[in-house]
Amino acid sequence: MSRQRTPATPRPAARLLLAVLLAAGGARAQAADLYVICNARVPISAADVRDLFLGEKQFSGAVKLVPVDNSVAQSAFLEKVLQMNAAKYSTAWTKKSFRDGINPPLVAGSDAEALAYVRRTPGACSYVTTPASDVLVVSKQ
Amino acid sequence: MNSIRRPRRQFARRWSSALLVAGLGHALVTQAAADDNDRIAVLEQKLDQSLQLIRELAARVHELEAKIAQQPPATPGANAPAPAGAAAAATGGAPPPTPAAALPPETAQRLTQLEQTVDQMAANAGHAEDRGMAMHGFADVGIGNHNAEFPQYQGADIAELDFFLTPRLGTNTRALFELNFEVAQDGQVGVDLERAQIGYQFGDSATLWIGRFHTPYGYYNTAFHHGQQIATSLRRPRFIEFEDHGGIMPAHTVGMWLTGSERVGGETKLTYDLYLGNGQRITGGQLDMNNAGNKRGGAIYGGNLGVLFGGRLDGLKIGVDAFQTRIADVDVTPAYFTQVRSYGVYSVYDTDSWENIAEFHVFTNSDLTGHTGSHHSDAGFAQFGYRGGRFIPYARYERGSFQQSDNYFAAQQTGQSYYRDSLGVRFDVDLVSALKMEIAETHFTDRIISSFDEILLQYAIRF
Numbered sequence: 001m002s003r004q005r006t007p008a009t010p011r012p013a014a015r016l017l018l019a020v021l022l023a024a025g026g027a028r029a030q031a032a033d034l035y036v037i038c039n040a041r042v043p044i045s046a047a048d049v050r051d052l053f054l055g056e057k058q059f060s061g062a063v064k065l066v067p068v069d070n071s072v073a074q075s076a077f078l079e080k081v082l083q084m085n086a087a088k089y090s091t092a093w094t095k096k097s098f099r100d101g102i103n104p105p106l107v108a109g110s111d112a113e114a115l116a117y118v119r120r121t122p123g124a125c126s127y128v129t130t131p132a133s134d135v136l137v138v139s140k141q
Numbered sequence: 142m143n144s145i146r147r148p149r150r151q152f153a154r155r156w157s158s159a160l161l162v163a164g165l166g167h168a169l170v171t172q173a174a175a176d177d178n179d180r181i182a183v184l185e186q187k188l189d190q191s192l193q194l195i196r197e198l199a200a201r202v203h204e205l206e207a208k209i210a211q212q213p214p215a216t217p218g219a220n221a222p223a224p225a226g227a228a229a230a231a232t233g234g235a236p237p238p239t240p241a242a243a244l245p246p247e248t249a250q251r252l253t254q255l256e257q258t259v260d261q262m263a264a265n266a267g268h269a270e271d272r273g274m275a276m277h278g279f280a281d282v283g284i285g286n287h288n289a290e291f292p293q294y295q296g297a298d299i300a301e302l303d304f305f306l307t308p309r310l311g312t313n314t315r316a317l318f319e320l321n322f323e324v325a326q327d328g329q330v331g332v333d334l335e336r337a338q339i340g341y342q343f344g345d346s347a348t349l350w351i352g353r354f355h356t357p358y359g360y361y362n363t364a365f366h367h368g369q370q371i372a373t374s375l376r377r378p379r380f381i382e383f384e385d386h387g388g389i390m391p392a393h394t395v396g397m398w399l400t401g402s403e404r405v406g407g408e409t410k411l412t413y414d415l416y417l418g419n420g421q422r423i424t425g426g427q428l429d430m431n432n433a434g435n436k437r438g439g440a441i442y443g444g445n446l447g448v449l450f451g452g453r454l455d456g457l458k459i460g461v462d463a464f465q466t467r468i469a470d471v472d473v474t475p476a477y478f479t480q481v482r483s484y485g486v487y488s489v490y491d492t493d494s495w496e497n498i499a500e501f502h503v504f505t506n507s508d509l510t511g512h513t514g515s516h517h518s519d520a521g522f523a524q525f526g527y528r529g530g531r532f533i534p535y536a537r538y539e540r541g542s543f544q545q546s547d548n549y550f551a552a553q554q555t556g557q558s559y560y561r562d563s564l565g566v567r568f569d570v571d572l573v574s575a576l577k578m579e580i581a582e583t584h585f586t587d588r589i590i591s592s593f594d595e596i597l598l599q600y601a602i603r604f
Contacts, residue, residue, distance in 0.1 A: 056345070058342070101315055102315070
């Protein structure tokens, strides 16, 4: 009886589990890279990013800031940078918009779109999952 | 003997049956184990194939994204061609893409679909452009043994439909318009241009608005106002209700308003408001904000200074406010004038777990017509809410003690003294809608002494 319940039974399962965990870990490692970027002419620091994406900071010197959310990286950005979930972020912007009359960030649909918008728009800032050139990398998470 | 043998036979039969079952079970388990091994081997193989496919797709996506980044922007006026090295930077050292021809047919088909999707994304690039006018709004309906705003009614009610528009106007000019459809005291639906303000933003620390705005006294009036979906409680405290809903303070001002905030070290922020506008009047027993300008009366001017803490006190805001105005009561001839002075303090603790709000206002009013001297009144509330997931139970106590010898309160239909206890719960149905239930008892303590109990239900949304 003990030979039927051999350790051989769990071994493939363990290997399978390990593979899944490694795959998940790999995906997680890939998702771990998040670059907050701004148009190259925006003088802004990493300490300003939270205020920028919550509408508390709208200017950098004379430059009007234009935050742009990136839908493919938004959940990671909210978790790592703003430390809030999507529901709280949405509610915070509804309140901000109602009280102060400012609009929530525009939304880009991909890294490429976010990057292209930031490159061509003075004051624009966003976040992407791959390193980018010709923009100011404000922080890497 | 038979009686002895029979149990032995039965005992033997039971053991035989048990062994048979065990044997069959053993065979089944063995077979099942063998099946599991086969299935796991197949799954492992599929997993390897999937991982390989993911790697290939990821490489292909990187390559396509790099291509898109190199394309000229779709929007007119765009002028940011990607540098030559952008593709290499965008791929981020990813393995070179596998030619589609070398892939299995299924993979090649999926790659083709992916390419089409990315092409579509590229075609749509620029959707994030800053154009047009954003429109948002709130709406709520209710039901109860009294109307939440007008207790003379009972049953179901449509409370309000509120639109606010925030057009994108450029670098420094801002605008905010709020249009409100609401049921009035006579039961008819009326339309109010709640806010109409156009402003110039000098920077983060200063915006100057001109127009009609929410008078920035205390916290509640500017924080929630018509936004029932973003407010925890089912309704505003009675004394800071809207002017035509029983409020005894000027909830709106037509004039100009300088507002802003500034960091004062670390994460602490100082907020301020300074405003000057048309002095309100009392007509029809209600405050009116003189939208068209002033004929009589004077100006209202005031300010609000708050400190918003960060770090360990994150979520705490405390502040003081004051205003002075000369109110004309035009329901009598000649008009009766009162100089109204209000001083307030407030405190808010708004975190992931708590939303606690307290406000207290003192009124020192001077009779400018009847020369009856000065009158002192006060009003305040304290509300405690606990954010327990989708449920937010809350409790509120509010009171207003208004001198009836003060014409400012005596002339207002709802200027009687009162206190109210409320218990309620808010349930977040989803991100944009909330269901609230409240039980409350209200006691009027002068004019006609009376009290009434309420059970109220509200469904509030935002969009």
